[in-house]
Amino acid sequence: MSTSTLELLPEEGLEPGFAAQVASYPGGEKIRRCIQCGTCSGSCQMSADMDYTPRRILAMVRAGMKKEVLSSQAIWYCAACYYCTARCPMGIKLTEVMFALKSLALKEGYVSLKQHSPAFYKSFYEVVERYGRMHEASLIIGLALKTNPLDFVGLAPFGLNMFRKGKIEILPHGVKNRQEIKALVQQVQRLEVR
Amino acid sequence: MLEEIRIGVYVCHCGSNIADKVDCPAVAAYASQLPHVVVARDYQYMCSDPGQELIRQDIKELKLNRVVVASCSPRMHEPTFRKVCESAGLNGYLYEMANIREHCSWVTEDPQQATEKAKALVRAAVARVVHHEPLFERWAPVNPNILVVGGGIAGIEAALKVAAAGNKVWLVEKSPSIGGNMARLDKTFPTLDCSACILTPKMVSVAQDENITLLTYAEVEQVEGYVGNFRVTIRKKARSVDLNKCTGCGRCQEKCPVEVPSEFEAGLAMRKAIYTPFPQAVPNKPAIDREHCRHFTRTKGKCRVCFNVCQVGAIDYDQEDELVTYECGAIIVATGYGLFDPSVGPQWGYGRYDDVITAIQFERLVNASGPTKGKVVCKDGRVPERIAILHCIGSRDENYHPYCSRICCMASLKLAHLAREKTGAEVYNFYIDLRAFGKGYEEFYNRILEEGVNFIRGKGAEVTQKDGRLVVRGEDTLLGRYREVPVDLVILNTALEPQPDATKVAQIFGIQRSADGFFLESHPKLEPLKTATDGVFIAGCCQGPKDIPDSVAQGAGAAAEALSLATAGKVKISPVVASIDPDLCSGCRMCLPLCPYGAISFNEEKKVAEVNETLCKGCGTCAASCGSGALNVRHFTRNQILTQIEEVLAV
Amino acid sequence: MTNGFEPKIVGILCNWCSYAGADLAGISRLKYPANIRIIRVMCSGRVEPSFVLKAFQKGADGVLVSGCHPGDCHYMEGNYKMARRNVFIEELLASFGIEKGRYRQTWISASEGEIFAQVVREMVEEVRKLGPFPGLGARLKELAAAEGGK
């Protein structure tokens, strides 16, 4: 955990436009209003596990510490429980900001898909992109192929149990109109270019 | 023969306030081309002495008979320039103001657009002023009596000051005793003097002052009239106790069988259905709370215990509400504040955990005459070893109140001190920012720091329970670390908010409210005690959260405002009133019910409507509804407004 | 922006609430388009239907009338009178073929500077989209032509 901060923050390493970039994401518009009260961190059940608390992430975004934020582990600990958003006294939608940061980290290559968390979300995205719906078996396979397949050997008994309980489908039951889902994904990719 | 119209136009730079956006010389040049304009000048500060002198000179030397000043809002300086005209012998109503600051330079990005807009506003003012007529203010006598509403520290101070000047004052308080919120506090910051010790002498003075008529358990129901001449209807709620007979012996309260949570003790103790709110109450005589008294709530077996034990026969179950009227020249509203109910935010645990209490409850807990006789204990009687004080509960929070409640930082420091003094507990203050803004406050903060109180810069996000103990969760933002601090007692310092009945009170007195719901002053800097209704003043926390010194200062200030009216003995009445052209009036009587002041009557003989100018306040609702065009409002005539509309569109 | 069209909007505001709210917008240095020209009346109850019509007749593209919130009228009930009259004004304007977006009646208090600025921004945008108002006469001719065409 890196919480020591007394070393000089090199100004030339900062990206002053970072805050504006995050603010342009859905739900990011109010980040400049943050009064650093820490309600988000105090409400977050994952704070203790993060390398930077949610409040600090926001301070770093405003300071332009793009590299540090987008390579931080903290953003991958957000479970999207929305406590911070519900309680923020300034109306900042921090959960949405976390989504934006994860998305940026993936898009701009600040994280490796060898890492478990980014790989999971990316695989999830790909399954939905392909079938229009979730298919757990495809998700696990996609995830395993991205990271280390051996990591998933341990999952086998659980998966088998799920299967026995009728909780895993072998074949995906996707959307019929898969072309439409593909088209939507493409539309969104076009609209997201900023 | 009509005299020739000669207009002078004065465009103010207001330093850079206007000139930064509006090309003032260009506006003046434009104005000089307009019909009837004899002179058009621009000047640094029109409201300054030389600026005023400029107008005076021109009126005299250029024989101006109309003046237009293009500067700030008429709500600011209209009276200033009206006086300037009058001092040069020109009727003050032959002048018009164009608002090129608040409505133009300050709100417009582009200088060219701002200049164009200023030209339009000036053009309209010039065209309008042509149609102005000389009007004459009248004087009305001022009743020297004064009404003070609200018996907290601000109202008490106001009433005492008015009384000291020799004027009669009625002090109306809705609860059975005066004293207000201050009476509930244990100590006051930063001096730590005992709240009751400094307040009760003032309360007693109120009761003893010959000039003060104290009406407790009473509420104002209606206000009629206008500045200098108000007529106020007050409902004296049935107290069921004859104050003249009652000796305040307290036997009735001892014997009363009904117990109700005490408002004064913030629910930590019980009171009886017949009660004096607290031992030092003024008047120190009880009232029966009919909502809970068994004599009133039961249909059968009506209780008569208090009646039976009273040796002087002061109990009167048949007493009824009484309406009394009071005529006065000025009104001071000092109705105080309410407290935010933290149970609306379940995350703070209030109402769910016994040992989560509010600041006012702690004040009572620590008070020697409070429910525990000053012992600070948890619900189960344990002395707390660790105490958390959470700041900003309901304040600085868009989910509740966006404003800062101003006093909680200092109050929290005081509570931290008292908690340590009484229990030796470790105290943790969870704060966002520490605002120690007053005289001696920063020094007090330093003292509390030295006393070893723990400060965690981070809002207490949640109070929960872990292994049977309360835990405050929050981030220590200075460390950047998440913390779960185990404590035995949590004190929530809750927001000050407008009284629950603020809407009703505002309507009764014609007071406006700001976005936060508190009463709105005329001007945030220069007229903090005045309201939009002449003769109605505000003081204390009804205007917004304040500490005791500020409330006292405002109470005294409001008294000075009211007294200056009373001492002058007369007040100007605006000539902006409705008028009826009897030749045009069709006698349809449509206007009669429209007037909220009953200022229009029907002359049966002439079959036309007539305006009583003393009662009329000049709103113009009648004029807007007159089918025959007979009704008009002076200074806001149809002609004047239509001309203004037409010309404002001409640029 | 539509061909650089800058709508002209007349705002008729009551002295105690909305005019003061507009003042507050200024004091707070909030920015809004310069397209609005404000005229002060003591009470929204003073506003005659003819004021609104006159504005459209003389070249306004939009008219805003604003008073105190219900219950807050400085003259007790002038704004209620305005509210009732407003129904008539809206019908009147409709009969002249004046689009809804060109006329707006709001309640803005003395403390609502931000709301005032927002109302002006919205209204200017809306009127900008509607385009220039051709004038009462022209609009009536358009209406008549449309009737005839049926």
Add this chain to the structure above:
Amino acid sequence: MRYAYFPGCSNHASSKDYEQSTQAVARVLGVELAELPDWNCCGTTGVTSVSPLLSAVLSARNLAIAEAQGWEEVVVTCNSCFGMLRRAGDYHRQDPAMREKIDAALAGVGKKWQGQTRVRHLLDILVNDVGLETIAGKVKRPLRLKIAPYYGCLLGRPRNEFEDSEYPESMDQLLSAVGAEVVPYDHKAKCCGGALMTTKEEVALRLCYEIIGEAQDRGAQVIAVTCPMCQLNLDGYQNKINARFGTNFKMPVLYFTQLVGLALGLRERQLAIGKGFVPVKQVINF
């Protein structure tokens, strides 16, 4: 009572038991659930973390389908679907820039959505539309159970008109109405970790441990849930939690529909009870 119904991916796969009990209870209560044709994934945290816009667009597609069929309300059973579909609506109504993008994306596939479709959770339908009294009147077998109602995150957060973001109570009322004893439960709206169970298992296990732990301390015999993800995390991972924290939890985790169904006299098989990992036999023989 007829509603458009969005089952969500889970109800067709890992939470068929939720689907089955939902349909069974709906039938008894006269609630007709018409499944939306060719619906797609709401996006949930998976898609949103890659593209915050795509999940709004995917959710909007479902609501556009509902709107095209004339539905004003769509009922969901999964908290995540509930949150995500609502999120699309909030953005569409409150954020003009987002509305433009959502509209543009939908227009690209010939769809249109006005943004007014109301998204409601089945719990809301039961409590507020069917009504507690009606349901209480149909109880055949009062639930003599001590239940910890667990709502999870998205039923009340960030905020909506149906439930409180901090201390929800509708399921408490519903379960009480069918005879259960509801235990006071501080963790009722805390987070189970959601997808973190796959990516940050240690954290999610800890959260679930706390949730089950408090339920047990309060004397609950069963936890009631309103979301497939909560169910899976609390139930499917209980062995792991026990191993990790040295506990011996055997806390059944049932869908509220299964519990209400029991009270309404439905059989275990009709409600697909027994599909969970923790045995339920001893508690449901009340």
